[in-house]
Amino acid sequence: MPIPFSVRAARVALLAALAAVVLAGCATLQPVQTAQSMLGSPQSAVRETFGNPTETYQLADGTQRWIYSKQPYGYEVYAADFDAAGKLTGFRQTLTEKEIYEARPGVWTKRDIAERFGLPREPVQYFTLMKREAWSYRMYMAGNLPAHFSAYFDDAGVLDRTMIIMDSRGGDRSRSK
Template sequence: MQYRLARWMGATAAALALCACAFLQPVETAQKMIGSPQSAVRDTFGKPTETYQLAAGTSRWIYSKQPLGFEVYAADFDASGNLASFRQMLTEKEIYEARPGTWTKQDVAQRFGLPREPVQYYPLMKREAWSYRLYVGAYMPAHFSAYFDDRGVLDRTMIIVDPLGGDDHSSSK
């Protein structure tokens, strides 16, 4: 009886440790899973916030931590349904690959997920803005915005540093 209990506790501790790693270091955890089936990714990271079919039978699962978090992760699967890559999408490198005049709302959604902040419309500019929170530089909180014209084509992108400095906007007085 004690052996079974100890074995069960050991298995439970191992599962909890795996969950903690997936939560605290998702990219590092996923890199060890490259080649694993979708079921293993779902077991480790849970249900994705969005899924997209991409070219040549590949697919992408989005794991968004927005609106309060600063990350959006993409799990890309090959045509056989095995994990091919897993990365944080809200980085300056990824954002600078956006193509104004070419990309549509669908392209932005597939790259960064749907916005979790309220969508804004600026009537004088005739532009809709999707906003995401991210870190730039040395963990400086910022907002990334994608602006679309009335046809749904990406017009411009913008990164603005958050002058209030992140999550805790209250001051202790």
């Protein structure tokens, strides 16, 4: 006995919805891998896949960066880079030791840190005796060890130093969900 058209259409619609959920899950669980397959795609495709960015920056070289921050409870900040034509050229997790070690004390400013790691979602602290403002981010070090990355700025807004401190309380990766 043939399946009625309405039941068949409902099955097709259900399968299409399931495929959309699976694809969205891939983008959530493996954002870097998902975005790497999208290189060359327009901004609209990136927005459809990852949603609205938490911040956007027009960079000095004419390119644009979108920040996707999972802070303050998550441990990741992703940067999506677009060329002048609005095509995706790169997507990476920026809260890594490699990225942090590229910061240049005495040269970088608050704007440079924000463009790389996004604005802090933890409360900004000011240390009166040091005369330094501190921005803090949660991150994972090698081996999935929870830590905090802090950037310290002088009163002129110039980066003075960076610091990575292990989280002595440990961490639970499930908090980032």
